[in-house]
Amino acid sequence: MTADHSDDGVLDPDDLQLDPDHVERIEDNRFIVKPGDSDDRPAAGDASSPLDTDSAARDPDPVESLDPDPTGALAADPAPHGVDISLKTDGEVARHRNTSADIREVFADMMAWYATQLDEDVTPMEALEVLIATTDLDERI
Secondary structure, three states: OOOOOOOOOOOOHHHHOOOOOOEEEEEOOEEEEOOOOOOOOOOOOOOOOHHHOOOEEEEOOHHHHOOOOHHHHHHHOOOOEEEEEEEEEOOEEEEEEEEEOOHHHHHHHHHHHHHHHHOOOOOHHHHHHHHHHHOOHHHOO
16 A cells, blocks of 8 residues: 555555455455565564564563563453463464454454464464364363
């Protein structure tokens, strides 16, 4: 989108074009927006991407970098729905936080984030398919 704000409130057609490198249509009026350089996950200690400002990057010492009261911070957020989740895989810890007025958005974002953390050699969709196919949810519900 252009940064020209000379016609406040009026958009050019170019302002409405979706960047195919960063946006994938999943069905009518539903899209997945990918952060820039989506092939590169942050390494330990790297800063999070600009589009992922509400989640923490992988950190070699997660205890020092985490909010001491994530439950309180999440409860204080004005959005009605949210998650604050930490994941440890292969000795690395990642943290993700997201809030929204739409509970489906929070859930979908959490699942997509979780799947991207599991294995760099598998797409997030493949990871989710394997998890769903091999998890017996009947025992847990």
